Amino acid sequence: MSVLRVENLHAGYGHIEALHGVDVEVAEGEIVALIGANGAGKSTLLMSICGNPRARQGRIEFLGEDITRLPTHAIVRRGLAQSPEGRRIFPFMTVLENLQMGAVTTQVQHFDEDLERVFTLYPILRERRQQRAGTLSGGEQQMLAIGRALMSRPRLLLLDEPSLGLAPLLVRQIFSVIREINERDRVTVFLVEQNAYHALRLAHRGYVMANGKIVLSGEGRELLENEEIRKAYLEGGR
Amino acid sequence: MGYFLQQLINGLALGMIYGLIAIGYTMVYGIVGMINFAHGEIFMIGAFISIITFLVLGLVGVGWVPLALLIVLVATMLLTSVYGWALERVAYRPLRGSPRLAALITAIGMSIFLQNYVQLLQGARNKPLQPVITGGARFLEGGDFTVTLSYLQMLIILVTIGLMVGFTMLINRTALGRAQRACQQDLGMAALVGIDVDRTISLTFVMGASLASVAGLMFLLNYGVIDFYIGFLAGVKAFTAAVLGGIGSVPGAMLGGLLIGLIEAFWSAYFTVEYKDVAAFAILVLVLIFRPTGLLGKPEVEKV
Ligand SMILES: Nc1ncnc2c1ncn2[C@@H]1O[C@H](COP(=O)(O)OP(=O)(O)OP(=O)(O)O)[C@@H](O)[C@H]1O
Ligand SMILES: [Mg+2]
Numbered sequence: 001m002s003v004l005r006v007e008n009l010h011a012g013y014g015h016i017e018a019l020h021g022v023d024v025e026v027a028e029g030e031i032v033a034l035i036g037a038n039g040a041g042k043s044t045l046l047m048s049i050c051g052n053p054r055a056r057q058g059r060i061e062f063l064g065e066d067i068t069r070l071p072t073h074a075i076v077r078r079g080l081a082q083s084p085e086g087r088r089i090f091p092f093m094t095v096l097e098n099l100q101m102g103a104v105t106t107q108v109q110h111f112d113e114d115l116e117r118v119f120t121l122y123p124i125l126r127e128r129r130q131q132r133a134g135t136l137s138g139g140e141q142q143m144l145a146i147g148r149a150l151m152s153r154p155r156l157l158l159l160d161e162p163s164l165g166l167a168p169l170l171v172r173q174i175f176s177v178i179r180e181i182n183e184r185d186r187v188t189v190f191l192v193e194q195n196a197y198h199a200l201r202l203a204h205r206g207y208v209m210a211n212g213k214i215v216l217s218g219e220g221r222e223l224l225e226n227e228e229i230r231k232a233y234l235e236g237g238r
Numbered sequence: 239m240g241y242f243l244q245q246l247i248n249g250l251a252l253g254m255i256y257g258l259i260a261i262g263y264t265m266v267y268g269i270v271g272m273i274n275f276a277h278g279e280i281f282m283i284g285a286f287i288s289i290i291t292f293l294v295l296g297l298v299g300v301g302w303v304p305l306a307l308l309i310v311l312v313a314t315m316l317l318t319s320v321y322g323w324a325l326e327r328v329a330y331r332p333l334r335g336s337p338r339l340a341a342l343i344t345a346i347g348m349s350i351f352l353q354n355y356v357q358l359l360q361g362a363r364n365k366p367l368q369p370v371i372t373g374g375a376r377f378l379e380g381g382d383f384t385v386t387l388s389y390l391q392m393l394i395i396l397v398t399i400g401l402m403v404g405f406t407m408l409i410n411r412t413a414l415g416r417a418q419r420a421c422q423q424d425l426g427m428a429a430l431v432g433i434d435v436d437r438t439i440s441l442t443f444v445m446g447a448s449l450a451s452v453a454g455l456m457f458l459l460n461y462g463v464i465d466f467y468i469g470f471l472a473g474v475k476a477f478t479a480a481v482l483g484g485i486g487s488v489p490g491a492m493l494g495g496l497l498i499g500l501i502e503a504f505w506s507a508y509f510t511v512e513y514k515d516v517a518a519f520a521i522l523v524l525v526l527i528f529r530p531t532g533l534l535g536k537p538e539v540e541k542v
Contacts, residue, residue, distance in 0.1 A: 100416060
């Protein structure tokens, strides 16, 4: 069953159109990677799945329901969570409060259990729970952003460049957690990455975006071996 | 000494009224990023609803003062909230996302509209109210100056402290307060975690209006006379208080309100009454030059 289906999506900002008819599909249980150069429109795609910027044309379906015209909060309440570009943690709130914000859409009785799960994935967050989130390091902020998204028990997790700016060791850690939540918690993952090598190795399938369009798609390993992709995104880029 | 103490008391009571109004400015600015210039008029409407409720209670013969006060308090908070809610819903929400100037002009327009609305309904003449609470406690009797802490001032100080404590807990401890802080820090991200941003903004206007209505009630009790124009000066001073404290900061609004009240009281007492308003604004200018974020304001960006 497909969790997410995007058909002919057009979206943009003011007079600029950033997406010119994008088609993407993510099936239950998959990890799907989206790669592409700077400014290709990857973040715009993730954000407009969540209704901001709004689709100007086309259709977005989540779990079989048309969500194209729903307001953002109504979309995420249906079981979708995003760790957006730039992390966007709430800087003046504590780590714990940020995680509470992630749980606004869920039942209170799950809270302790979900919190425990996030603290198990990222023990450093437990230590820092009372610290103001704006004072965390970049890597810790990334963990917090993912942890916050997980607190909503999402069916589909959208991750925008989770490895950006992190040291290699942390990158590996972030990716292994993504695999773990996919395998153990059965969360479907759609992730945008600059780090094409890691992303395509992790993902079941991948899409390549250029200038607001999907130009290539296929199995993760298959894309890894593709000559054009090696040239454009992988050479020297590990 | 006695004279100084008296001014301190007067200034505190006055400052609490400004502080209550200032919270509305600061919260709306914090979340929506606009100065709600019609907020002073919401305060004025709160005072009018209070006086009308007092008159009605007088007619039906509710004579016991504590009960009358409680009824007036609840009535003005509820009804004024409706005005605050409607103001946002009708005038500001359709403009969300448009340039700031448009929202600013609309706010000024709404301020003029509400003044005329009240003038039309209630007339332009002053509305007096007989003193509801009289008497007070006297201190330092026999000294060169007898200090009076009137029961009304006690009430103003106690009610305001109570409201501010309750309000601070609401902001810091409850899910609604967390949602408001989240909206203040990153509106788009707040929506992305599932907060209904429109609803949170509506509730912010409702909260600001209900606090302003209490200030309106206290103003009415304190001065005993109101007119449709009181929202202007009180609004400008409360706005000054909000900026002085650091716009966007709730404790800052309270602190700023107290400072403006104290400055006004002391200036009137030791210098010239005529220039008391100028004094408050002069201090504002100085703060903006030397500490533009206000006393408790946060710098715009933090390491993120
Ligand atoms: N808020 C905005 N206002 C106007 N234009 C924008 C905005 N955000 C993005 N754009 C434009 O839309 C296009 C797509 O940007 P987007 O951020 O989606 O790219 P991206 O693939 O995520 O790039 P990156 O790898 O740098 O994150 C770009 O041309 C960009 O300049
Ligand atoms: Mg991006």
